[in-house]
Amino acid sequence: MALLARILKARLRPAPERGPWQPRPTDARLPARARAEDKGAGRSGAPRAGGRAGGPRSLAAMPGPRTLANLVEFFWKDGFSRIHEIQTETWWLRCSGQRGPHPREPTWGPGRSTETYGADPPGSSPREEGEQWLKMRSVLRQRILKPKDVAIFAGEINQVIADLIKRIYFLKSQAEDGETVTNINDLFFKYSMEGVATILYERRLGCLENSVPQATMDYIEALGLMFCTFKTSMYAGAIPRWLRPLIPKPWREFCRSWDGLFKFSQIHVDNKLRDIQCQMDRGERARGGLLTYLFLSQELTREEIYANLTEMLLAGVDTTSFTLSWAVYLLARHPEVQQTVYREIVRNLGERHVPTAADVPKVPLVRALLKETLRLFPVLPGNGRVTQEDLIVGGYLIPRGTQLALCHYATSYEDENFPRAKEFRPERWLRPGNLRRVDNFGSIPFGYGARSCIGRRIAELEIHLLVIQLLQRFEIKISPWTKTVHAKTHGLLMPEEPIHVRFVNRK
Numbered sequence: 083m084a085l086l087a088r089i090l091k092a093r094l095r096p097a098p099e100r101g102p103w104q105p106r107p108t109d110a111r112l113p114a115r116a117r118a119e120d121k122g123a124g125r126s127g128a129p130r131a132g133g134r135a136g137g138p139r140s141l142a143a144m145p146g147p148r149t150l151a152n153l154v155e156f157f158w159k160d161g162f163s164r165i166h167e168i169q170t171e172t173w174w175l176r177c178s179g180q181r182g183p184h185p186r187e188p189t190w191g192p193g194r195s196t197e198t199y200g201a202d203p204p205g206s207s208p209r210e211e212g213e214q215w216l217k218m219r220s221v222l223r224q225r226i227l228k229p230k231d232v233a234i235f236a237g238e239i240n241q242v243i244a245d246l247i248k249r250i251y252f253l254k255s256q257a258e259d260g261e262t263v264t265n266i267n268d269l270f271f272k273y274s275m276e277g278v279a280t281i282l283y284e285r286r287l288g289c290l291e292n293s294v295p296q297a298t299m300d301y302i303e304a305l306g307l308m309f310c311t312f313k314t315s316m317y318a319g320a321i322p323r324w325l326r327p328l329i330p331k332p333w334r335e336f337c338r339s340w341d342g343l344f345k346f347s348q349i350h351v352d353n354k355l356r357d358i359q360c361q362m363d364r365g366e367r368a369r370g371g372l373l374t375y376l377f378l379s380q381e382l383t384r385e386e387i388y389a390n391l392t393e394m395l396l397a398g399v400d401t402t403s404f405t406l407s408w409a410v411y412l413l414a415r416h417p418e419v420q421q422t423v424y425r426e427i428v429r430n431l432g433e434r435h436v437p438t439a440a441d442v443p444k445v446p447l448v449r450a451l452l453k454e455t456l457r458l459f460p461v462l463p464g465n466g467r468v469t470q471e472d473l474i475v476g477g478y479l480i481p482r483g484t485q486l487a488l489c490h491y492a493t494s495y496e497d498e499n500f501p502r503a504k505e506f507r508p509e510r511w512l513r514p515g516n517l518r519r520v521d522n523f524g525s526i527p528f529g530y531g532a533r534s535c536i537g538r539r540i541a542e543l544e545i546h547l548l549v550i551q552l553l554q555r556f557e558i559k560i561s562p563w564t565k566t567v568h569a570k571t572h573g574l575l576m577p578e579e580p581i582h583v584r585f586v587n588r589k
């Protein structure tokens with residue numbers, strides 16, 4: 083069992099002064115060679131790499147639970163759902179294996195229909211994955227990398243927000259007290275799906291309607307299946323092909339849910355492309371957003387368009403909806419913070435002004451709220467990288483090709499990075515006069531570098547515009563049915579209990 087053989091090895095605290103992988107701003111600017119010469123404190127007496135006295139210690143000498151202990155922790159004690167907590171008890175995690183010549187991150191989705199492309203998991207050919215990924219990424223980058231690129235989508239997002247607000251009024255009208263909306267994540271899931279699909283497919287899906295179209299329901303079901311079987315999927319993606327006939331179920335389920343998602347994407351892409359083609363056949367100029375651009379520029383094949391939009395839709399829904407749920411929960415739990423953010427909105431934008439992307443910098447506390455929410459609840463509590471060169475970090479030699487896990491959750495909660503780290507204090511992200519952005523690499527919820535989140539600017543726009551309009555209309559109060567909500571990791575860091583809030587109309 084390849085995955086089992088590669089399972090994590092963790093080093094226990096005491097914590098180092100700073101997580102050794104954590105890219106400090108200064109490190110980020112240093113040339114790779116200088117970074118690779120970090121000589122941190124290692125364990126005295128541990129074996130040295132290459133047997134050189136005084137040289138770095140070998141990876142095998144890194145202290146921490148061994149393979150068996152990790153197997154027990156993750157598979158027997160359900161460590162996967164507590165992975166964020168385990169991070170705070172362990173210093174870093176590593177898995178060996180996954181070696182390859184190209185920079186990449188471990189990935190578990192086929193990224194394409196398994197029917198169309200056969201059943202090979204990604205990464206079976208690292209070279210192809212690397213080059214193909216780079217090409218696709220650079221095409222998408224041109225359209226959605228910077229805030230100003232996505233500003234053009236604000237109009238569409240505001241229409242989705244208008245529908246969401248209508249839905250909130252409807253749900254309130256159904257509630258006994260006329261104010262409570264139960265399980266707000268359902269609502270934000272629909273909002274995020276509608277929002278991201280509007281941008282990706284340039285059409286509305288009807289998620290926020292009273293009666294949701296069947297195709298959309300099917301997609302939601304496939305997405306649900308993907309997450310229900312998330313753990314199975316994680317194992318499935320790592321099961322070598324030769325072993326699949328012996329344990330077929332995980333891989334079969336993985337493919338079934340992926341195909342459901344892929345087909346949904348395919349239908350919506352095809353519909354839009356058909357519209358564009360008709361327009362062109364009539365001699366009209368096709369104008370549109372992301373999909374129109376991808377089609378007209380012909381930089382990606384149709385299969386690449388399917389694969390990328392499927393991946394983006396999959397990556398863009400739960401991430402955004404959980405973040406919104408946490409943000410609203412935190413605001414409801416901290417009325418004084420909510421009042422400060424509201425006052426800033428009214429002062430700088432007014433009570434009813436529908437914000438555009440250009441308005442967002444005028445309310446720095448709204449941006450700070452999102453950063454602070456993602457610091458406390460990084461929706462991806464950790465992610466991985468395969469090292470591209472030998473590195474010496476914390477006194478250990480980490481050979482090229484080692485898979486490292488970056489622990490966002492753990493570094494977000496270090497007082498050294500964020501004084502009084504457990505407290506919700508959005509203002510920590512502000513600088514007097516708001517002259518400069520605060521960079522703190524203790525919290526990198528969208529990842530970092532070439533492989534960071536491609537949908538970051540879309541997610542930020544969706545969240546900023548929505549938070550502004552929610553606070554303009556409602557005072558958000560926690561429902562008496564909602565006690566303290568804990569976080570659990572189910573692939574993503576999500577609320578363990580449903581969050582119910584009261585949306586009280588502002589006078």
Ligand code: HEM
Pocket residue numbers: 187219278393394395397398399401402405456460461462465466526527528529530531533534535536537538540541
């Ligand atoms: C609050 C919302 C979101 C958070 C916190 C988030 C976070 C992340 C993180 C941490 C990664 C891995 C980055 C790395 O390895 O350095 C990632 C990857 C990715 N995200 Fe997001 N994401 C969010 C929303 C979105 C949205 C809205 C989309 C699409 C519209 C999206 C699309 C993707 C894709 C496609 C990748 C894979 C990138 C690649 O490997 O090329 N994400 N995201």
